[in-house]
Every structure is written in structure tokens, then in C-alpha cells.
Amino acid sequence: MLIIAAYLVGMLAFGWWGRTRATTTSDYFVAGRRLGPALYTGTMAALVLGGAATVGGVGLGYTHGISGLWLVAAIGTGVTLLSVFFAPVLSRLRIYTVSQMLTLRYGPGAVNKAASFVMLAYTLMLAATSTAAYASVFVVLFGWERWLAILVGGAVVLVYSVLGGMWSITLADMVQFLIMTVGLFLLMLPISLAQAGGWAGMRERLGAEFFDLGGIGLQSIITYFVVYTLGLLIGQDIWQRVFTARSPRVAQVGGAAAGVYSILYGLAGAIIGMAAAVALPGIETPDDVYASVAQQLLPLGVGGIALAAAVAAMMSTASGALIAAATVARTDIVPMLRGGRTSAESAAAVSDAGDEAVEEDVTADRWWVLGLGVVALIVAIQVPDVVAALTIAYDILVGGLLVAILGGLLWRRGTGLGAACSMAAGALGTLVTMGVLELRAEVPFAGVYANEPIYIGLALSAVVYVVVSLLSRPTDERILAAWRQRSQRPPTRAVS
Numbered sequence: 001m002l003i004i005a006a007y008l009v010g011m012l013a014f015g016w017w018g019r020t021r022a023t024t025t026s027d028y029f030v031a032g033r034r035l036g037p038a039l040y041t042g043t044m045a046a047l048v049l050g051g052a053a054t055v056g057g058v059g060l061g062y063t064h065g066i067s068g069l070w071l072v073a074a075i076g077t078g079v080t081l082l083s084v085f086f087a088p089v090l091s092r093l094r095i096y097t098v099s100q101m102l103t104l105r106y107g108p109g110a111v112n113k114a115a116s117f118v119m120l121a122y123t124l125m126l127a128a129t130s131t132a133a134y135a136s137v138f139v140v141l142f143g144w145e146r147w148l149a150i151l152v153g154g155a156v157v158l159v160y161s162v163l164g165g166m167w168s169i170t171l172a173d174m175v176q177f178l179i180m181t182v183g184l185f186l187l188m189l190p191i192s193l194a195q196a197g198g199w200a201g202m203r204e205r206l207g208a209e210f211f212d213l214g215g216i217g218l219q220s221i222i223t224y225f226v227v228y229t230l231g232l233l234i235g236q237d238i239w240q241r242v243f244t245a246r247s248p249r250v251a252q253v254g255g256a257a258a259g260v261y262s263i264l265y266g267l268a269g270a271i272i273g274m275a276a277a278v279a280l281p282g283i284e285t286p287d288d289v290y291a292s293v294a295q296q297l298l299p300l301g302v303g304g305i306a307l308a309a310a311v312a313a314m315m316s317t318a319s320g321a322l323i324a325a326a327t328v329a330r331t332d333i334v335p336m337l338r339g340g341r342t343s344a345e346s347a348a349a350v351s352d353a354g355d356e357a358v359e360e361d362v363t364a365d366r367w368w369v370l371g372l373g374v375v376a377l378i379v380a381i382q383v384p385d386v387v388a389a390l391t392i393a394y395d396i397l398v399g400g401l402l403v404a405i406l407g408g409l410l411w412r413r414g415t416g417l418g419a420a421c422s423m424a425a426g427a428l429g430t431l432v433t434m435g436v437l438e439l440r441a442e443v444p445f446a447g448v449y450a451n452e453p454i455y456i457g458l459a460l461s462a463v464v465y466v467v468v469s470l471l472s473r474p475t476d477e478r479i480l481a482a483w484r485q486r487s488q489r490p491p492t493r494a495v496s
Contacts, residue, residue, distance in 0.1 A: 003304030018164015028165030050317030059286030061273020065210030072266025078232030083255025106416035130318035176312035183309025399457025400427035418469030426461025
């Protein structure tokens with residue numbers, strides 16, 4: 001308890017420190033675009049390795065053995081692909097949001113507006129889900145009511161995010177990355193293996209299916225890669241972390257290193273789960289395995305560090321999603337609703353003149369983070385199944401936006417009309433399929449958690465994008481020329 005409490009106090013201190021660094025919008029939303037390889041790699045890994053990767057990965061290892069690594073491996077693969085193939089281009093654009101990229105590539109229109117609202121819903125639900133996840137640890141550890149655990153934990157994340165923005169989040173995430181590394185690799189893995197009699201002891205006491213890489217089932221593996229790998233390629237929270245790199249090379253190499261680390265993290269989590277299956281048989285809920293290992297297999301104090309690692313992983317995801325939601329609202333949606341400078345004009349100003357062209361008063365930025373953070377806390381408290389809401393947002397994100405975004409990055413002939421129609425077709429196909437399956441299902445939310453909606457949405461989106469793009473007028477050559485200039489030539493760096 002003392003270790004967890006000290007960790008939370010430390011997060012607040014990082015927020016106060018970050019307050020002195022965040023003097024411009026660029027500082028507040030993208031850490032001034034100044035992160036080097038070490039900070040960038042650690043914070044990217046901390047962002048993507050949340051509760052699903054940490055607690056969920058160990059639970060999958062407990063249930064399915066070594067094949068439980070595939071969920072986290074899909075996350076690591078997504079980070080690696082984004083970093084190797086797309087991060088250099090995104091870094092050179094010097095933008096803030098996914099919608100700005102769409103506007104620069106296709107020109108002003110409905111594409112960037114629809115993407116803005118989808119991204120806002122997705123990032124808010126991700127923040128609420130992560131908040132509920134780490135609050136569950138406080139419920140078990142301190143015996144609090146769920147609402148109190150959400151308020152206390154959420155208040156800590158909210159304070160350091162509001163005060164220093166991305167600078168505070170970066171420092172907090174780096175510390176969280178170190179705690180996660182020590183907690184999982186240096187403490188939980190060797191101690192749980194020793195308690196289970198080592199690899200040889202697990203071989204003797206576990207069935208052969210625990211050592212089968214395909215034991216979890218091909219369908220589950222495919223689903224992990226479709227949902228997590230593809231989702232990571234286009235999420236605002238991930239892109240925004242790419243924008244913090246000080247150079248395209250840092251974004252590429254540092255992100256790839258974070259992806260490899262994530263895959264190793266998944267492997268370690270699966271092995272810990274397997275060791276727990278030997279040492280602690282009979283745990284009914286897989287999500288309880290991580291906490292059980294920390295409390296029953298690890299020495300006093302060491303278990304506190306392991307639990308802090310789980311809380312750190314979840315808080316990193318929550319703070320990253322929160323700052324992403326505020327960035328979308330502040331940069332894309334507010335100007336759109338007020339009829340002021342459009343996302344395209346904002347993106348052009350940043351790309352052409354550097355970040356000094358962006359408003360430097362961060363007071364309004366802080367208010368947006370605070371307001372949306374309160375909304376996320378309310379959702380986490382009031383909605384009993386935020387996972388279902390997150391799943392719907394995630395399916396719309398991948399089914400509706402993936403093709404339009406990747407098509408813009410990879411296919412010159414893709415048009416704004418094709419992107420808009422593909423987004424509509426993919427989102428509608430996903431939602432309609434989900435609704436039909438839900439009506440036919442005997443168990444609540446069976447249609448929401450089904451795999452078919454996202455498959456159908458992706459297929460419809462891809463077909464519509466190609467057909468409409470080929471039938472419509474090509475994108476204006478001036479827009480494409482400006483896009484090539486920004487995406488291929490390093491821009492002038494802003495003066496710190």
C-alpha cells in the first residue's frame with residue numbers, strides 16, 4: 001500500500017514539474033516535438049502496454065499457455081509497422097491530429113470532420129476504460145468502493161495531465177515504463193518461474209496444449225491482429241506520441257524498439273501466467289491472476305512494485321487517451337463548430353511556419369483536458385460496461401477510418417470523395433452487422449463482441465474506396481503537390 005501511495009504522489013510531482021515546461025501549445029500537446037530515442041521509446045511502450053497487455057496478457061497465459069502472448073504480440077506488431085513504414089512521414093508533417101493529415105492529403109471536406117468525431121469518441125472511451133481498469137486494483141488493494149477508487153485514481157491522472165500536458169505525461173510514462181520493466185521482467189518472471197519449478201517443472205505439470213503457440217485458436221489470433229494491429233496504425237493517441245519525436249529517424253527507430261519490447265513483454269506475461277497455473281491453480285477469473293501472483297507468490301514489498309507496474313501500465317494508457325481527446329477537441333472540433341480557422345488551415349500553418357504559428361496560451365488547452373477528463377470519470381463511474389462502448393468505438397475506428405487513412409498514405413489515386421464514401425460504408429456496415437448479430441444473440445453484447453462486424457466493415461470500406469476513387473475526379477494536383485512537399489521534405493524546425 002505504501003509503495004502504491006508513493007507512486008501516486010510521485011505522479012503528482014511530475015505534473016508540477018511538467019507545468020514549468022509547457023508554455024506553448026506545442027509543448028502541451030506534443031512535448032515541443034523534442035523527445036530523443038530513450039524518452040520516445042519508453043513512453044511509446046508505456047502508452048501501448050495498458051491493462052489488456054499487462055493484466056490481460058498474464059490471464060491469457062494462465063488459461064491458454066504460451067499462445068497467450070498473441071494479444072500483446074499483435075500490439076507490438078502494430079507499433080512496429082506504424083513506426084517503420086509511416087512514422088517518418090507523419091513526423092515530417094508536423095501536425096497534431098489524424099484529421100489534419102486527412103485534410104492535407106484529400107483537401108477540406110467531410111472526411112476530416114467525420115474522423116474528428118470518431119476519434120473523440122474513441123479516445124474518450126479508451127480513457128474511461130483504462131480508468132475503470134486501474135481503479136479495480138485499488139478496490140482490491142484498499143477495499144474502497146468502485147466510485148471512490150475511480151475518483152482517486154482518476155484525480156491523480158487528471159492533475160498531472162492538466163498541469164503539464166504531454167511533458168508531464170512523458171516523464172510519468174518514462175517512470176511507468178521503468179516500473180513496468182522492473183516489475184514484470186526482473187521480479188514477477190523469475191520469482192514466479194522459481195515457484196513453479198522452472199520451465200522443467202511446468203513441462204511436467206502442464207498439458208502439452210500450454211506449450212502450443214497456436215493453442216489459443218487461429219480465429220482468436222486473427223482477431224487480435226485485425227483489431228489491435230490495425231487499430232494501432234490509425235489511433236490518435238498513438239499518432240500523437242509519434243508527433244513528439246524530435247526527428248523522423250527517432251520516430252522510426254524508437255517506435256520499432258518499442259514494438260519489439262512489447263512482443264517480449266507479451267511473452268514474459270504469458271510465461272508468468274503459465275507459472276501461476278502451476279503454483280496457484282483454481283483461479284476462476286483470468287483477470288485476477290496478475291494480482292494473485294503479486295500478493296501470493298512475491299515477497300512483501302516486491303508484490304507492491306508488481307502491482308504498481310500494473311497501475312502504471314493502465315495510467316499510461318488513460319493519460320495518453322485523455323490528452324489525445326483534448327487535442328482533437330481543441331484543434332479540430334472547436335474551430336469547426338465556431339466556423340473559425342479550419343483543420344486544413346491549422347495544419348498548413350504548423351507545417352509551413354513551424355510551431356510558433358500555433359497559439360501559445362495553454363490555459364484553454366488545460367481547460368479542455370480538465371473538462372474531458374471529468375467526462376471520462378463520469379463515464380467510468382456511471383456506465384457498468386465501458387468495454388462494450390469501447391469495442392463499438394474501436395470497431396467504427398478500424399472499420400470506418402482505416403482504409404481512408406492508409407489509402408491516403410499509400411495510394412496517390414485515392415480521392416476525398418472515395419475516402420468519405422468508404423468511411424460511411426465501413427461505419428454503417430460495421431454497425432448494421434453488429435446490430436443484426438445482437439438481435440439474434442441469446443447473450444447480451446454477443447453481437448458487440450463478435451468478429452464479423454469489423455470484417456464486413458473493412459471489406460465494404462475497401463471496395464467503396466477503390467471504386468469511388470477511380471470513378472471520381474482525381475485529387476487536385478496542387479493539394480497533392482503540397483502533400484508531397486510536406487511528407488517528403490523535413491520542415492524548418494521551430495525555435496525553442
